[in-house]
Amino acid sequence: MFYPPEIIAIKRDGGTLSENQITQFVKGITDGSITDYQSAALLMAIYINGLNKKETAALTKAMMFSGATMNFNDPTVIDKHSTGGVGDKTSFIIAPLAAACGVKVPMVAGRGLGHTGGTVDKIEAIKGFQTQLTLEDFQDHLIKEGVVLMGQTGDLAPADKKLYALRDVTATISSIPLITASIMSKKLAEGAAGIVMDIKWGNGAFMETKGQAKKLARSIVQTGLSFNRHMMVSITDMNQPLGNAIGNSLELIECFETLKGKGPKDLEELSVHLAGGMIHLAGKSKTHKGGIKKAKAALKDGSGLACLKKLIAHQKGDAKVVDQYDLLPLAKNKKEILAPKSGYLTHIECKNFGLHCVALGGGRVKTSDKIDFGTGLYLHKKRGDKVKKGDVLTTIYFNDNQKEIVSEIESQILQKDIIIKNKNKTSYPSLIEETKISLVAGEMSC
């Protein structure tokens, strides 16, 4: 007989759980036969005493099979995931670039919560864009169009939804094996042959240190490989927002500009790096470098943008939006924050910029909040930039009734979120710290 306290006691004492014990537990969580307080006790024991490689894979597997799974049996189906940050809008650039190079890209994306924005929220700034698809529609779209974007569904890995909600209120979020199982159970259920992971670290990311990010990267790669998926992980910098725009419509516009070759350098660099990885994992180029080259070409020749237009049109949005930016809702009022002195911008309190966007209605405090697509912030200066007194540092996009919030944000930005010093720092974290590619032996198609 299965007696939950016995399983809990094993992990409590630092022991190792068997695959069967983990499976039984996840089954009990999913069907409600194991109580939330027993799950909470186990989660805390796992948080403190950890899970080894095998246990993490078993937990991932059990969570993955707690709901529907897809299987495309197609080596060119490659998925992409980012652990999230501020101004992280790469999906809308990477997916079309990769698709333009023959990769099939199934995107099941999340909504924003906390200081990070959500891919689904951003795309919904395009009037009419449908993100609520059935799994059948999703598979159909992918096979026909090569790229599809859908909001998270309770059909995939329902155990994760339950466990995540419990972790959120029991202080058991930031555990490497639990994060691994949460991300990977959903990604694996999507049935891709390979997964490209952007793991962000820094004061705007969930992993605050590079060390934590590297640990998570190792854990994710090990888990992916144990399920026979090609894996690429990049550790990237999130100590300042990615690109210049923060806010739903603003970020979409920045993506369109980037696909036209006129985007911020950091955003373009990271996008082609990750898209190149997808192209490589899909077997469409022998090397990652070759993949990056192809992605750059798709950016230059407009085939990436064309792919995005196709995606928008196919999911019932107006594809003209990629050229007519006034089709997107944008707040009428702008407030420019000026540099109080000359010098170098040496530090950005990245997470706070995400929170400012939330305060303007561009993000959510609770899941039921409605998003204001038109508000946000635009950074004219970034880390290392020279500034003159009176230069515009940041533009705030806001609505009529938000003057008080704006003045609060302004004073916070000037007081602590942006630091200007006489001398420039000698070094900043590199945007792409490290990239690791692990291919499942004998499975590459080229």
Add this chain to the structure above:
Amino acid sequence: MFYPPEIIAIKRDGGTLSENQITQFVKGITDGSITDYQSAALLMAIYINGLNKKETAALTKAMMFSGATMNFNDPTVIDKHSTGGVGDKTSFIIAPLAAACGVKVPMVAGRGLGHTGGTVDKIEAIKGFQTQLTLEDFQDHLIKEGVVLMGQTGDLAPADKKLYALRDVTATISSIPLITASIMSKKLAEGAAGIVMDIKWGNGAFMETKGQAKKLARSIVQTGLSFNRHMMVSITDMNQPLGNAIGNSLELIECFETLKGKGPKDLEELSVHLAGGMIHLAGKSKTHKGGIKKAKAALKDGSGLACLKKLIAHQKGDAKVVDQYDLLPLAKNKKEILAPKSGYLTHIECKNFGLHCVALGGGRVKTSDKIDFGTGLYLHKKRGDKVKKGDVLTTIYFNDNQKEIVSEIESQILQKDIIIKNKNKTSYPSLIEETKISLVAGEMSC
């Protein structure tokens, strides 16, 4: 604002909780504003990362004040608690002996669950005996009669009831600080000036090693002293049942015999040791040794037995029972287990004897089970005794419909619960391993 996950995170990371944080948490647990899963997560974090002396005292205090508290303001009110074991019936001997020597003894006792018997169950073998008193009755009885016995009430430390139920199903029982707070919150709420603790270790106790028992003893003494209570703790052996009788009526009879000077030596020795401690803590003798002497005298001159008769009569039982044992329910059938070979009895699987008694109906598997007072086991041989093939090792008292259970018990006893070897072992644990007395300075009344 009070945000439970922040408190949980502190203990999860091995930090120290403030008295205010602990108080808020216990308050939230008691009034239901903190969920069971958050409590479970905190309990697991406490189990693994521990609580220091101050935190343990704060938890005890918060749990104590979660309900009613009594305060007798009387230095002669001394309480007694045992962590429980098999055949542990000392309360019925200690309390009258101490009361006969001028100690006031408030007993709030538990029912049996698991392999240990409960004091309240045992005394209820006496027809009519009332254990369901109100707190007013309890205080009144104590002041007038000097000794009173009541079943546990939800009025005292209700937070403990909730937390204990949660610990039971989340594998967080065996934690020294949590056990300390559980025991001490109830004992302190009873308002005694001093507490005598019998902390048992061994294969029939909740603490399996002497080391664990000593740790618990230290934690309990520290906590008691921080509440200005005189404390005596003894670490005692529970690697074999105490005395010879296991089962409700059988144990009561053994107590009556002991109060007449005809009881088993181990039971008498421990009883006068603990009663002597109570007499000393109450200020009725200058030393513990002096207290033991007084307790022995009360045993010899029959004043202890007289006190027990008074207690029984006062709580509506028939006091004649102490002489007319047939007033107690006793099972009609006896089965004698005979020694299969000659040698020395070197080992008793103590816990199993408790479980055998439960299997015969003498204890509970779930709280709603009804007790059969008349069944049980009597050990004719104990550890170190010389036995001859064919000697009676144990007598089982059982009912007509229990023949199958009896034959199962017999084969288990012969196969593993009693081990007979050719040679006697050279050493066995001493009954009373260690006793520590800590008096609150300047408060002794003699």
